Amino acid sequence: MQKKQTATIYDVASRVGVSLATVSRVVNGNSNVRESTKRKVLDAIEELGYHPNAVARGLASKKTTTIGVVMPDVTDMYYSELARGIDDVANMYHYDVLLTNTDEDPVRETMAINNLASKQVDGIIFMGNELDREVLKTIASVDAPVVLAGSIDAEKVLPSVNIDxxxxxxxxxxxxxxxxxxxxxxxxxxxxxxxxxxxxxxxxxxxxxxxxxxxxxxxxxxxxxxxxxxxxxxxxxxxxxxxxxxxxxxxxxxxxxxxxxxxxxxxxxxxxxxxxxxxxxxxxxxxxxxxxxxPKYDIGAVAMRMLTKLMNNEVVDNMQVTLPHTFEKRGTTIK
Structure with a gap:
């Protein structure tokens, strides 16, 4: 029997006696496969330990089930709490997350967006205090939806989630x-x-x-x-x-x-x-x-949910979401 770690799509097709196209349709969730055949393919995948290549799946489905997150500082607690909300919702919708750190440098932000686009991510969430002209131009050139989380677009063109x-x-x-x-x-x-x-x-x-x-x-x-x-x-x-x-x-x-x-x-x-x-x-x-x-976690979570809708071409009623803020009164004010 083929070792699990080296199993390929060819091994699965050979085991079941079907075409590579049939295995690919099963892997990519295509419903145009008989239930009995689908069951045999899934059983063979489990027995052989076949792990579909994400890039190959992306080429077939035109989706990589990966999103990119551009953040100024991965060690900053504010942005890390936003990222946690993003990651939890991404996981819920079966997306992998690629994090990039930019130190809030516009040149690095532009490079990060271009690098993520070259990896064919399905969408991007941008976090940062400023969107300069070059960054905005790069975002406009990307063939994927971009949502801002805790970041202001002065022209209010890009989808965003913030407080007032x-x-x-x-x-x-x-x-x-x-x-x-x-x-x-x-x-x-x-x-x-x-x-x-x-x-x-x-x-x-x-x-x-x-x-x-x-x-x-x-x-x-x-x-x-x-x-x-x-x-x-x-x-x-x-x-x-x-x-x-x-x-x-x-x-x-x-x-x-x-x-x-x-x-x-x-x-x-x-x-x-x-x-x-x-x-x-x-x-x-x-x-x-x-x-x-x-509501830092919620800002990230709502931004990711908005991105899932945009990636699936769903209608988004509100592209500029404003979440409620509160005041946490502690020891540095009298009352």
């Missing part, structure tokens, strides 16, 4: 203003990114205006998404006499908080902080960080 960042930041600003703060800093990523300029900044300004406070550009700050960047930036925030900050990233928020402690400030009595991603970093520190609550 404008409303979330506005509510955060109003929360600390209601706690008596008159100088509230906003910390974001690069302001040229749509998610910062068109969403977080707009929400911040709206929150100030709704509460009779003037916008002060000296209270705007940009930071990379890591602890050290937050700690270094905190010195500048401290110099403005700000007494509260709305921060775009949990590690950055931790850096700011620890700097304040090192200056003898009490958090939250002297300085309040609201972060945005609500990862495990926000929970394990003391005091725990008050945060905008994003």
């Amino acid at each position: 960042y404008v409303a979330a930041v506005k509510e955060a600003v109003e929360m600390v203003i209601n706690n008596g703060h008159k100088r509230v800093a906003l910390v974001t990523g690069p302001m040229e990114y749509a998610i910062n300029k068109q969403h977080r900044l707009v929400g911040y300004q709206s929150g100030l205006e709704a509460n009779g406070q003037d916008f002060d550009e000296t209270l705007l700050f940009s930071s990379h998404q890591d602890y050290a960047a937050g700690y270094q930036l905190a010195e500048k925030i401290y110099a403005t006499n700000a007494t509260a900050a709305i921060v775009h990233d949990d590690e950055v928020a931790l850096g700011i908080m620890n700097y304040m402690f090192d200056q003898g400030k009490s958090v939250p009595d002297d300085f309040e902080i609201i972060t945005s991603n609500d990862t495990k970093f926000a929970i394990v520190t003391r005091p725990a960080l008050t945060s905008i609550g994003q």
Whole structure:
């Protein structure tokens, strides 16, 4: 008997006495095979230990049952929780997932999308804070549907799943203003990114205006998404006499908080902080960080479900999905 690990489609066809086309139809789920023949083919596949080649199946069915995920940092807790939602739903619909890490470099993002397209993935989920012109051009050239997860398309052309960042930041600003703060800093990523300029900044300004406070550009700050960047930036925030900050990233928020402690400030009595991603970093520190609550797993899961519909040419009623956010009030705000 043929060893299981070397069994081929030819062995299966020979064992049953049918054509290669018949075996291929069974493997690819084609219903145009008699039930008795199908049963014999499946039995032979099991006995011989035949494992259909995914590439060959893709050539026959024009599907590879593989999707690509482009993410800025596979170690970042925010993106890893989104990826978990993607992977669980992908597994439910029998898709394999290819993860690519880009370090949020547009050149690497473009290369990643092209590489995934060359592997004939059935669809792509893109995660990241910005879509530059070249990345958008590359996405448009791909012969596969692309869905954004936790990523903003300024023109709202691509299917996407997000929260309402404008409303979330506005509510955060109003929360600390209601706690008596008159100088509230906003910390974001690069302001040229749509998610910062068109969403977080707009929400911040709206929150100030709704509460009779003037916008002060000296209270705007940009930071990379890591602890050290937050700690270094905190010195500048401290110099403005700000007494509260709305921060775009949990590690950055931790850096700011620890700097304040090192200056003898009490958090939250002297300085309040609201972060945005609500990862495990926000929970394990003391005091725990008050945060905008994003349904990260759900963002990934809904994006993947949308992608399955697009890959199957199903109707998608809402291409711009906005999921509800919450607020997790913890130890870095008074109430």
